[in-house]
Amino acid sequence: xxxxxxxxxxxxxxxxxxxxxxxxxxxxxxxxxxxxxxxxxxxxxxxxxxxxxxxxxxxxxxxxxxxxxxxxxxxxxxxxxxxxxxxxxxxxxxxxxxxxxxxxxxxxxxxxxxxxxxxxxxxxxxxxxxxxxxxxxxxxxxxxxxxxxxxxxxxxxxxxxxxxxxxxxxxxxxxxxxxxxxxxxxxxxxxxxxxxxxxxxxxxxxxxxxxxxxxxxxxxxxxxxxxxxxxxxxxxxxxxxxxxxxxxxxxxxxxxxxxxxxxxxxxxxxxxxxxxxxxxxxxxxxxxxxxxxxxxxxxxxxx
Amino acid sequence: xxxxxxxxxxxxxxxxxxxxxxxxxxxxxxxxxxxxxxxxxxxxxxxxxxxxxxxxxxxxxxxxxxxxxxxxxxxxxxxxxxxxxxxxxxxxxxxxxxxxxxxxxxxxxxxxxxxxxxxxxxxxxxxxxxxxxxxxxxxxxxxxxxxxxxxxxxxxxxxxxxxxxxxxxxxxxxxxxxxxxxxxxxxxxxxxxxxxxxxxxxxxxxxxxxxxxxxxxxxxxxxxxxxxxxxxxxxxxxxxxxxxxxxxxxxxxxxxxxxxxxxxxxxxxxxxxxxxxxxxxxxxxxxxxxxxxxxxxxxxxxx
Amino acid sequence: xxxxxxxxxxxxxxxxxxxxxxxxxxxxxxxxxxxxxxxxxxxxxxxxxxxxxxxxxxxxxxxxxxxxxxxxxxxxxxxxxxxxxxxxxxxxxxxxxxxxxxxxxxxxxxxxxxxxxxxxxxxxxxxxxxxxxxxxxxxxxxxxxxxxxxxxxxxxxxxxxxxxxxxxxxxxxxxxxxxxxxxxxxxxxxxxxxxxxxxxxxxxxxxxxxxxxxxxxxxxxxxxxxxxxxxxxxxxxxxxxxxxxxxxxxxxxxxxxxxxxxxxxxxxxxxxxxxxxxxxxxxxxxxxxxxxxxxxxxxxxxx
Numbered sequence: 007x008x009x010x011x012x013x014x015x016x017x018x019x020x021x022x023x024x025x026x027x028x029x030x031x032x033x034x035x036x037x038x039x040x041x042x043x044x045x046x047x048x049x050x051x052x053x054x055x056x057x058x059x060x061x062x063x064x065x066x067x068x069x070x071x072x073x074x075x076x077x078x079x080x081x082x083x084x085x086x087x088x089x090x091x092x093x094x095x096x097x098x099x100x101x102x103x104x105x106x107x108x109x110x111x112x113x114x115x116x117x118x119x120x121x122x123x124x125x126x127x128x129x130x131x132x133x134x135x136x137x138x139x140x141x142x143x144x145x146x147x148x149x150x151x152x153x154x155x156x157x158x159x160x161x162x163x164x165x166x167x168x169x170x171x172x173x174x175x176x177x178x179x180x181x182x183x184x185x186x187x188x189x190x191x192x193x194x195x196x197x198x199x200x201x202x203x204x205x206x207x208x209x210x211x212x213x214x215x216x217x218x219x220x221x222x223x224x225x226x227x228x229x230x231x232x233x234x235x236x237x238x239x240x241x242x243x244x245x246x247x248x249x250x251x252x253x254x255x256x257x258x259x260x261x262x263x264x265x266x267x268x269x270x271x272x273x274x275x276x277x278x279x280x281x282x283x284x285x286x287x288x289x290x291x292x293x294x295x296x297x298x299x300x301x302x303x304x305x306x307x308x309x
Numbered sequence: 310x311x312x313x314x315x316x317x318x319x320x321x322x323x324x325x326x327x328x329x330x331x332x333x334x335x336x337x338x339x340x341x342x343x344x345x346x347x348x349x350x351x352x353x354x355x356x357x358x359x360x361x362x363x364x365x366x367x368x369x370x371x372x373x374x375x376x377x378x379x380x381x382x383x384x385x386x387x388x389x390x391x392x393x394x395x396x397x398x399x400x401x402x403x404x405x406x407x408x409x410x411x412x413x414x415x416x417x418x419x420x421x422x423x424x425x426x427x428x429x430x431x432x433x434x435x436x437x438x439x440x441x442x443x444x445x446x447x448x449x450x451x452x453x454x455x456x457x458x459x460x461x462x463x464x465x466x467x468x469x470x471x472x473x474x475x476x477x478x479x480x481x482x483x484x485x486x487x488x489x490x491x492x493x494x495x496x497x498x499x500x501x502x503x504x505x506x507x508x509x510x511x512x513x514x515x516x517x518x519x520x521x522x523x524x525x526x527x528x529x530x531x532x533x534x535x536x537x538x539x540x541x542x543x544x545x546x547x548x549x550x551x552x553x554x555x556x557x558x559x560x561x562x563x564x565x566x567x568x569x570x571x572x573x574x575x576x577x578x579x580x581x582x583x584x585x586x587x588x589x590x591x592x593x594x595x596x597x598x599x600x601x602x603x604x605x606x607x608x609x610x611x612x
Numbered sequence: 613x614x615x616x617x618x619x620x621x622x623x624x625x626x627x628x629x630x631x632x633x634x635x636x637x638x639x640x641x642x643x644x645x646x647x648x649x650x651x652x653x654x655x656x657x658x659x660x661x662x663x664x665x666x667x668x669x670x671x672x673x674x675x676x677x678x679x680x681x682x683x684x685x686x687x688x689x690x691x692x693x694x695x696x697x698x699x700x701x702x703x704x705x706x707x708x709x710x711x712x713x714x715x716x717x718x719x720x721x722x723x724x725x726x727x728x729x730x731x732x733x734x735x736x737x738x739x740x741x742x743x744x745x746x747x748x749x750x751x752x753x754x755x756x757x758x759x760x761x762x763x764x765x766x767x768x769x770x771x772x773x774x775x776x777x778x779x780x781x782x783x784x785x786x787x788x789x790x791x792x793x794x795x796x797x798x799x800x801x802x803x804x805x806x807x808x809x810x811x812x813x814x815x816x817x818x819x820x821x822x823x824x825x826x827x828x829x830x831x832x833x834x835x836x837x838x839x840x841x842x843x844x845x846x847x848x849x850x851x852x853x854x855x856x857x858x859x860x861x862x863x864x865x866x867x868x869x870x871x872x873x874x875x876x877x878x879x880x881x882x883x884x885x886x887x888x889x890x891x892x893x894x895x896x897x898x899x900x901x902x903x904x905x906x907x908x909x910x911x912x913x914x915x
Contacts, residue, residue: 110679111680388691
């Protein structure tokens with residue numbers, strides 16, 4: 007764990023969502039109950055409020071999710087996707103951009119290519135910040151929505167066997183989700199080629215590591231598959247990334263296994279599996295909308 | 310007609326607007342009456358609803374029109390213009406993008422460079438789709454707004470002499486509008502160089518084809534001019550595209566002729582004609598706003 | 613002064629905000645009182661109205677400010693940032709773009725790289741226009757918000773000593789603000805290298821010009837610092853632009869001096885001064901939001 011995260015733990019998450027390390031089981035219960043409630047309601051408690059979606063790296067999926075979450079709560083969102091070719095190209099610092107936007111908004115959702123961006127933003131901001139991905143660091147709202155998905159699909163979170171497959175070395179999603187699952191006594195199964203194996207600090211003695219999905223498929227309550235983000239891996243062209251879930255795997259899997267993927271996918275799960283009721287990756291995004299509504303409401307809804 | 314359109318006819322237009330072939334005269338009457346009504350009202354029947362404007366090809370005009378239509382009905386719109394450099398560059402399929410956005414929205418407006426895009430989107434989507442231009446295929450809401458413009462400017466649609474000039478071979482607008490006008494016994498006059506002539510499947514025996522505007526100007530109730538979309542024409546630099554409406558043409562035209570253009574224009578109609586009361590191309594866009602309000606309301610307004 | 617500005621003076625500012633030359637002291641009093649009132653209220657008098665933010669040059673700061681101003685008044689805004697790669701690349705004229713957007717909106721905010729853009733837009737538009745920066749010309753809403761900042765920070769505007777430092781030759785901000793301050797009997801102090809000195813038409817006999825901030829710092833009620841916009845200066849790499857406000861300067865400055873900057877900054881004011889209560893440049897943006905709310909309300913609020 008790098009130094010950012012240690013200081014992040016002490017920041018109240020209503021002030022700034024930086025890392026999953028900030029959340030206790032009680033916090034998570036509260037957020038998930040709020041998500042359940044907001045998912046069904048048609049109230050607009052954030053009317054007149056505004057967020058800025060500041061994306062130094064583009065992400066249609068995440069920015070749309072926050073945009074939609076804010077709008078469904080009655081508020082509005084300023085999309086700052088052009089950040090790359092606008093004031094920033096005039097040499098403006100992240101800190102000045104944040105202090106500008108806090109004049110106009112009630113909360114800033116920030117995706118940035120540097121790991122310390124959220125904490126730098128928080129240091130100068132008088133309004134709440136949500137980390138929507140900071141370099142190779144964390145993407146805590148993704149981890150929370152993954153956890154919420156497991157809870158909704160399985161009915162509970164305790165004592166599950168969770169298998170993760172893909173790029174476990176560089177993927178921030180699997181790191182953050184692993185941390186959260188530790189609070190629920192999950193048994194972890196990591197499937198990756200050696201070059202992309204889960205870093206040792208995330209691996210506990212009771213865990214097991216594999217290189218073949220066949221070794222864990224029959225035993226998993228949850229199978230979490232990730233894309234190999236070649237754009238983040240120096241020398242990626244030298245790896246052999248060929249792995250995928252097949253109908254044969256699904257035939258051996260449990261009837262109540264939950265198949266997840268943060269998307270986008272590029273072949274790890276073929277579209278022919280989409281009709282399988284265990285394929286939860288599109289429902290996962292709907293759950294993500296509800297979790298983000300809950301976070302926004304908890305942070306700026308004066309609850 | 311390609312195979313897409315044949316299957317499109319069987320799709321209810323409230324489920325997905327794919328092609329003008331889906332619309333009967335009764336459907337059109339209903340949509341135009343709704344457009345009349347929504348144009349004057351200040352109701353917000355789509356409050357709390359959201360559309361996604363997904364444009365794989367940029368179009369300020371069309372995306373702004375839908376954005377405005379949705380906003381005027383009390384709803385909101387997510388602009389996904391960055392689709393080109395975002396998830397798509399990570400290799401995501403159209404189908405996965407659609408299934409993502411349907412988690413957040415109530416309807417998707419889709420412009421795509423491939424002719425089968427709308428039907429591929431519809432095949433995986435549980436929410437309504439509107440085709441806002443699919444490659445060289447159709448742009449049905451443009452054709453409907455063109456027809457609505459003629460009705461509003463002329464007072465009726467039956468038995469008109471409609472002349473079309475410009476790129477009649479590659480222009481999807483003139484193809485779709487011609488199909489719609491067939492329902493109203495229009496006499497069609499096509500003016501184009503041979504290399505850009507109207508394809509034979511759109512030409513009926515009673516129609517006439519010309520290469521000079523002088524031959525039809527005095528006889529037309531409607532003159533519909535289009536831009537030559539050189540970006541869609543291989544070897545466009547070899548054509549001679551010099552044609553334009555002149556003040557001399559207008560002097561010979563009827564007092565109640567309607568001069569239309571889908572815009573943008575690049576010289577086919579000089580700005581000095583803009584003040585002519587017969588120049589309807591800017592009113593055409595206002596009518597377009599009202600037609601799109603009507604479609605959105607009919608598709609997701611629970612009427 | 614170029615010819616544009618002379619004709620602009622005769623245009624009522626509620627019709628089109630083109631130049632600071634349009635505003636009398638009475639107009640400014642009215643706008644500032646409205647800004648005071650709207651800053652504290654939670655009314656939404658522009659509900660159902662829409663503006664278009666048409667930016668031919670990107671500016672996150674200015675477009676976000678108008679977006680936020682409109683949204684806080686209950687209205688909505690269409691961001692047209694993609695103007696560069698959309699219809700315009702198809703050869704559409706500014707005039708046609710404006711006439712398109714006036715079909716959808718109630719007011720157009722326009723930033724353009726040509727000095728005559730606002731007047732060309734106004735000539736064809738039936739809805740109000742706001743100049744949000746026209747080439748090397750004016751940026752009148754910036755000048756108004758600068759003046760409002762001085763009033764709020766100082767309590768009044770008359771008889772102040774205002775020092776300006778930076779690129780005074782090419783910076784449109786300092787030109788416009790200087791014009792406005794003339795109405796309040798300000799004593800002007802200009803600090804710049806000779807190559808970037810204030811053009812003579814803006815310098816009055818009672819003013820004084822310097823090349824060193826040390827000569828004016830102790831005597832200033834307001835210090836207005838600007839960035840050197842190298843992107844607008846041919847041969848900029850040959851200038852020596854090294855100037856900055858230091859803690860030593862601030863130690864010699866008055867306790868009630870107001871330190872301003874239109875932002876973004878690139879070293880003219882180091883971040884270590886941000887905590888100084890005289891540093892007003894972030895409050896300046898908040899005031900800017902209120903001034904733009906006042907202008908929008910005055911122009912399309914039917915007051």
